[in-house]
Amino acid sequence: MSTADNILDQIDTALHDDAIGPDAMRCTPEPAGPRGKTIMAITGADGEWQEINGVVTVDFHIDPPPIDPEFDRAWQELHDHLARVEAERVRRAAALLEGLVHAFQQxxxxxEAANLGLTGLAEAVQDDQPARPDQPLPRRDRPAWQTPYGPPRRRR
Incomplete structure (x- = not known):
């Protein structure tokens, strides 16, 4: 059994073992209140909560406040202005992209000419001729990242 499996088994044992005390996980859920009972409380004149017995349901009827016509008109103007700004932004972005496409086509x-020149340069560099005739070619018997002195000695 791997270490991870062992740890998971220990967690499962701690969670589902009834022999462990209630403080094994260092917290216990709050006991559930009675189901189906509605409790309504209000604050009294002294600021203390007072329970009202016998309440089954509570309906709230809240009428929304009337919307000020001036606010509604200003909100619509803002919406129209933002729509115009967005349309102008889209138009400018399209013009910019069109200019970039034209520039890259030019x-x-x-x-392409530079690519052909670089291809020729790469082929010339890959030839087996050293850059300087007085320097020997690098050894090809091991990767370039490996030391030229061979593998490290074994420790005893």
């Missing part, structure tokens, strides 16, 4: 021949 640069495409120069980029």
């Amino acid at each position: 640069m495409a021949p120069a980029i």
Whole structure:
């Protein structure tokens, strides 16, 4: 059994074992109140809560306040202004993208020519000729990241 399985088994044992005391997990849920009983309480003149017995349901009827016509008109103006600003932003973004597409289309021949030049340069670099004739070629018997002195000695 792996260590993770062992830990999970210990957690399951702690959660589901009835022999462990109620403080094993250092917290216990609050006992549930009686089901089906509605308790209504209000604050009295002294600021203390007072229970009202016999209440089964409570209906609240709250009429929304009337909306000020000036506020409604200002809200509609703001909505219209934001719609115009968004339309202008979209128009400017489309114009910018169109300009970028045109610029890249104009640069495409120069980029292709540079790519051909870089391809030729890469082929020249990959030749087996050293950059300087007085320096020998690097050894190809091990990866470049490996030390030229071989593997480390074994410790006894």
